[in-house]
Amino acid sequence: MAMADDAATIELTMTELREVAGYSVACAGPALPIFERERPGDGRPRAALDAARAFAEGAERTKVLRDTAWAAHRAAQDAREAGRTAASEAARAALAAASAAYLHPLAKATQVKHILGAAAHTARALELAAGDDPTVGAEHLAKARDLARPVLADVLRRYPAAPPGGARPGELMRRLDAALR
Template sequence: MSLDLSDDDRRFLGLWAADCAERVLPLFEVRAPGDSRPREAIDELRVFALGGKRTARLRTVAWAALAAAREVGDPVATAAARAAGYAAGIAYIHALATPHQVNHVLGPALSQAQARELAASDAPRVGDEEIRWAIEHASPAVREVVRRLPVGNHPGHSRRSVLLQQLETGLRG
């Protein structure tokens, strides 16, 4: 099933995703000084979100940020780098109406919350606060795109599932 998803929609989502990822970027940078891949992903996403084209470079830096997440060896830094990689990937989300797409759209904010929560020694209150921040900072355009997507599939009671459910419910509300 197809979804009406324009480049403007991707740009609105991209600005929000970049803001989410940027909140936790210092958590990566302090643990991996000299590794600029997550910052480059956020910077390239902002170029697209502010009217630029989807380029091969944007795709490359998105993959590079995710590689940084795999390589860093620190759970906090991993979550922060994932936020950047997932954010840059927003420019390439498919116009498919599947619950899986919801996870792509929400991935940057979810990783933001996970990074902060891990940095605070797994304090759930901190993750919940980050989810509230992400919801409050989502523009009406972001909320409208999320409402067009099918409801996500967040099985189980893992912390990740709980955060995803809070985020999705808040953005749809």
């Protein structure tokens, strides 16, 4: 069935959305200490991860998820404006984890960001925290690949490949996408 924007719809169960959210939380977790070290006292990314984790474990998909995702987005912007790029990427990972619950059932490449964005932004945060070392990002992507259970790979394959662009996090996302398909 085609939508008005010509994107086919994809069947997604709540169990699959919870799996995607749980994966995103697991992938984003390693970046949280970077944010908290560089931006002590700002609990917005942690709140986003906590809300995403609760959803993955069975909580309802409520406005709290959206609110904490937007708050993590603002934390990322604040960190970037303060010159804390690693912290900004870490907050973006938390944003992506909280947004994973809102993966849309549209066959559009941009939706892959809801599935793999947390892993990509975490990999970039880890690279930046290690002096922009790409091997650190590659190591995180390998761990993220190993964390992916068959359900996640099945959901991912329903979507087109990750979209172009997105600077270094986009490149990292496309690498992970290729590894999981």
